[in-house]
Amino acid sequence: MANTTSASEAAAQTPPSTEKHTAAEQFFIELAAEADIRINGDRPWDIRVYDPSFLSRALSSGAPLAFAEAYMQGHWDCDRIDEMMTRVLHAHLERRLKKFGTLQLLKAYLSAAVINKQDPNRAFKVGEVHYDIGNDLYRRMLDSRMIYSCAFWADADNLEEAQYQKLDMICRKLELKPGMTLLDIGCGWGGLAEFAARHYGAKVTGITISKEQQRLAQEHCAGLPVEIRLVDYRALEGQFDRIVSVGMFEHVGHKNYRTYFDTVSRLLADDGLFLLHTIGTDRQQNGVDPFIEKYIFPNGEIPCRKLINDTSLGLLRLEDWHNFGPDYDRTLMAWWHNFDAAWPELKDKYDQGHFYRMWKYYLLSCAAYFRSREGQLWQIVYSKPDSMREYRSLR
Structure with a gap:
């Protein structure tokens, strides 16, 4: 260490x-x-x-x-x-x-x-505070695709394999086929967009609120049918065969859940599928964790099961609800070990205001959140209410 x-x-x-x-x-x-x-x-x-x-x-x-x-x-x-x-x-x-x-x-x-802390005027704050602090940190902490969300460890021995398995499972749950249009809401550094375009032949539109993420995602997806846009989800127009959102819903805020699901329903094709990958909790929390709010994710909010159900009713049909929360513990510990090992090369840039100890507390306390089963990780699949499709869930 x-x-x-x-x-x-x-x-x-x-x-x-x-x-x-x-x-x-x-x-x-x-x-x-x-x-x-x-x-x-x-x-x-x-x-x-x-x-x-x-x-x-x-x-x-x-x-x-x-x-x-x-x-x-x-x-x-x-x-x-x-x-x-x-x-x-x-x-x-x-x-x-x-x-x-x-x-x-x-x-x-x-x-x-x-206060609606996730209104359009405030939506870009988390990108500036957290995601724009420097791609070099995330390159060293994450896997090669820079996937900053829970991996799936069922058939994996390391972070690289576990993130590959997660991306592949998402594409299979979406029943993604060559030529389909895919909207990635909160595309991060473009890892899922690149994967879906390269391995499943999808035409992908990814959106982010981080300038640094947009720049690097465009580099990662160069030469593929992928467009990366810097835009808030509420401003989107058009229609897509499939929609996916991984690790972004935690920034939406409960006052905007209905708007979020209404936007997804409006953008989703009549026979389309939508996959929501999000941290969640069984009990509603008023306010947010003060440490996370102040130092890590400003304006963040952990969704609760009841509010997700209540605000999506009538707009989307629930097809599948998959919980693999314990996998986030293992993912966060892998990130911590990568971060700690890379710290000698990172410290000259980031060692200001106790950054190392702040980041250590963030990663390890979050691992505990999932290890204690206080936190859950859900992948939820929806279709349109009038769709006649028969969906078969998979793991």
């Missing part, structure tokens, strides 16, 4: 004594014990505290975000953040911690409830 010891860590190579505790420290000790996590313990998932004052600040200013920011600043550490966070999530400790960040969470809730 890269040497990333911060100044605060160097000043405190061993955690302080835990013989006397403040009320905040005692609360965290008792809460962590419920998930079999020891404060200043020696197991890989135990937490080593270097600056105990952050515990009080976390309780007074919003525990989930303050906890993450304290890690970024080197105030605590853990050998296996993924294992620690899996225990936290499985024991539902984050729900109790959130009670101490009432003002912060109320603000997030009201923002999500009142």
Whole structure:
């Protein structure tokens, strides 16, 4: 692993004594014990505290975000953040911690409830903040096609094979044939567009809200019947035999779900198929995770099962619902290992504002989200309500 010891860590190579505790420290000790996590313990998932004052600040200013920011600043550490966070999530400790960040969470809730943070005027923000930070990072972290979504590991031994299997499964679920027109909503760096055109003979239109993604996707798809456009999905016109959306629905926002599905229905041919690949959760969440919102995916929102069903009814017919959430744990761990191995070559460009520790916390805590089964990964296939086709699901 890269040497990333911060100044605060160097000043405190061993955690302080835990013989006397403040009320905040005692609360965290008792809460962590419920998930079999020891404060200043020696197991890989135990937490080593270097600056105990952050515990009080976390309780007074919003525990989930303050906890993450304290890690970024080197105030605590853990050998296996993924294992620690899996225990936290499985024991539902984050729900109790959130009670101490009432003002912060109320603000997030009201923002999500009142403001449409994914309206057309705001839609390009996530592209600028997250996807445009540099293609060199994603080249090193992802597979050769730069697929930034959950892979399918059923018959794969490594990330490259698992992403190939995912792309091929999508094309087979869509019953894609040569000459068909395919719309890829949120095409990323063009990996699926290139795959569908090269291996299935499709004519692909890919759309993205990231200038960097558009530029590289056009390079990847050069010489193929693929057009990559920088445009919001709501501005699209025309009709397509097949539509696919992989890892983009998390940026749509619940206020826009009906518009999203209405747009897909309008663009989809009468006998067409639409495949939606998205992270999901069984319970509706008001607001978003403060750390992810602030540092990773601004204006993001995890879709819940009920809202997907409710907002697509009457517009699209459900044909198949496939959940392989645990595969995202394995995908994120593969990304983390690639990122960590490449860090010596990346750090001169990105090591500003604790970037390494921020990215590590992001990837490993997200792996825990799926390992704990709090998070799901769904591939949902739809047809038009009046279609007479007989769809056969596959895995």
